[in-house]
Amino acid sequence: MNQEKQLAYLVVDIGTGNARVATVLTDGKIVALRRENVHYEKDADYPDAISFDPACLWGQIIRMSQQVLQETENLDIIAITATSQREGIVVFGPDESELIGMSNHDNRGREWEDMIKDKSAMYKVVGRYPTALFSALKLVGFRERKVEAGKKITAFTSISDWVNFKFSGILAYEHSQASETLLYDVERGEWEAAYGDLFGISPALLTPLKVAGTVLGPVRSQLALELNINPKARVIVGGSDTQMAIKSVSPNTDDVVIVSGTTTPVVKIVDNYLVDTSERTWTSRHIDDNYFVLEANAGVTGLNYQRLKEIFYPNEDYEVIEEELNKVSQPQCIASLGSLIADEKSPLTKGGFIFNAPVSHQLTRGDFVWAILWDIACSIYENYKTLDQVSGHSKDYVLACGGGVQSKTLRQFLANLFNKKIIIRDTYRQSSIIGAALICTEALQTVSYETHVLDTSVPRERDRYLALYEEWSKVRKTFKQVK
Numbered sequence: 001m002n003q004e005k006q007l008a009y010l011v012v013d014i015g016t017g018n019a020r021v022a023t024v025l026t027d028g029k030i031v032a033l034r035r036e037n038v039h040y041e042k043d044a045d046y047p048d049a050i051s052f053d054p055a056c057l058w059g060q061i062i063r064m065s066q067q068v069l070q071e072t073e074n075l076d077i078i079a080i081t082a083t084s085q086r087e088g089i090v091v092f093g094p095d096e097s098e099l100i101g102m103s104n105h106d107n108r109g110r111e112w113e114d115m116i117k118d119k120s121a122m123y124k125v126v127g128r129y130p131t132a133l134f135s136a137l138k139l140v141g142f143r144e145r146k147v148e149a150g151k152k153i154t155a156f157t158s159i160s161d162w163v164n165f166k167f168s169g170i171l172a173y174e175h176s177q178a179s180e181t182l183l184y185d186v187e188r189g190e191w192e193a194a195y196g197d198l199f200g201i202s203p204a205l206l207t208p209l210k211v212a213g214t215v216l217g218p219v220r221s222q223l224a225l226e227l228n229i230n231p232k233a234r235v236i237v238g239g240s241d242t243q244m245a246i247k248s249v250s251p252n253t254d255d256v257v258i259v260s261g262t263t264t265p266v267v268k269i270v271d272n273y274l275v276d277t278s279e280r281t282w283t284s285r286h287i288d289d290n291y292f293v294l295e296a297n298a299g300v301t302g303l304n305y306q307r308l309k310e311i312f313y314p315n316e317d318y319e320v321i322e323e324e325l326n327k328v329s330q331p332q333c334i335a336s337l338g339s340l341i342a343d344e345k346s347p348l349t350k351g352g353f354i355f356n357a358p359v360s361h362q363l364t365r366g367d368f369v370w371a372i373l374w375d376i377a378c379s380i381y382e383n384y385k386t387l388d389q390v391s392g393h394s395k396d397y398v399l400a401c402g403g404g405v406q407s408k409t410l411r412q413f414l415a416n417l418f419n420k421k422i423i424i425r426d427t428y429r430q431s432s433i434i435g436a437a438l439i440c441t442e443a444l445q446t447v448s449y450e451t452h453v454l455d456t457s458v459p460r461e462r463d464r465y466l467a468l469y470e471e472w473s474k475v476r477k478t479f480k481q482v483k
Contacts, residue, residue: 109137244435260404299340339379
């Protein structure tokens with residue numbers, strides 16, 4: 001007997017470190033998921049340039065799509081969408097050729113930052129202090145040093161919009177991703193011609209803006225055949241991975257959300273455009289068209305934890321770490337490992353652990369991991385305080401998502417520092433993928449599903465942890481002085 005097919009979505013998620021493809025049922029259940037590392041290359045023509053080959057990445061996406069589709073029979077793929085790292089772009093040449101992919105940590109445009117004469121005026125329009133992190137300066141750097149290739153540029157778009165173009169043949173730029181370009185007026189939700197002129201980027205290169213959840217069109221017939229999926233499957237405009245993760249926790253206006261991944265954005269959902277008079281925060285369009293995302297970012301956090309886990313716990317899973325962390329009653333060391341604080345113009349470039357000398361027999365690997373998580377928690381708290389100064393937060397809870405908050409210890413640290421409940425939902429682990437699935441559900445008006453609270457951490461022993469926070473602050477100042 002043939003089993004009735006289940007309706008499902010195909011979701012592509014291109015993060016900083018890896019690319020993932022998943023099949024997700026319309027009730028939000030992830031059926032199958034594959035991941036592969038994104039392959040980056042450095043460019044010796046610049047002090048700090050990181051790129052990827054779009055053809056190589058597309059090959060990975062197709063391979064992973066075939067794998068997840070073959071893992072489970074009786075799926076009817078009715079929608080396809082993509083989400084991706086912010087600030088990354090793909091640049092097109094003639095006849096839909098791809099000249100280069102530039103990642104979010106590509107800074108090839110740093111030498112040309114001085115072409116922006118009034119950075120404060122630009123901040124008020126584009127919602128972020130302009131640096132080489134953002135897409136316009138990546139394009140400038142590419143064009144100025146790769147002169148012949150620069151002459152061939154016909155268009156560019158975000159990585160998620162490029163994926164959707166590959167699936168649909170329709171080129172667009174979603175608003176949350178356009179917020180990262182320095183070419184977009186965040187308040188008005190339109191391209192800003194004056195900044196295109198400033199950077200020498202022709203309006204002809206700016207692709208049409210589309211709202212997340214818009215139906216681009218059907219999947220290309222050749223791809224439907226290659227993947228053996230329904231040729232009527234619709235390609236849905238996605239958006240940035242941070243905004244998709246936010247979507248997965250179903251926040252209300254004025255909620256604060258911690259998105260704990262490779263980096264940790266701390267964001268507040270607001271219904272009006274506002275910027276920080278001290279220019280410390282970012283303001284972006286949300287994937288829900290009527291809202292904005294006010295953000296302070298703790299910088300590299302989860303990546304530190306992941307890499308140091310490989311040193312201290314190379315063969316153990318996270319449950320073993322949590323068991324050993326529970327045994328740490330009096331921390332033996334404090335760490336500062338390169339976090340970013342909104343009040344500072346640049347991140348720490350030196351970091352490490354400080355503990356009493358000579359080395360105590362009580363010092364364990366658990367103490368080092370405790371210090372890593374405490375550093376992450378304190379960095380997040382610092383950025384939350386900045387966010388609260390810009391737009392006050394009076395609610396007694398904070399929502400959290402992303403792989404970083406799988407640590408119950410980290411969630412408890414945050415609750416103690418914030419003096420607020422830290423709430424995670426059942427979608428927290430694969431939050432950007434679930435957010436993208438929710439976008440498909442809304443676009444096609446399939447049966448909506450609800451997320452549920454999985455765990456709540458309640459603050460305790462705050463005075464003790466505030467004292468430890470002061471100790472962490474002193475350690476961080478020590479490392480700031482190291483050249």
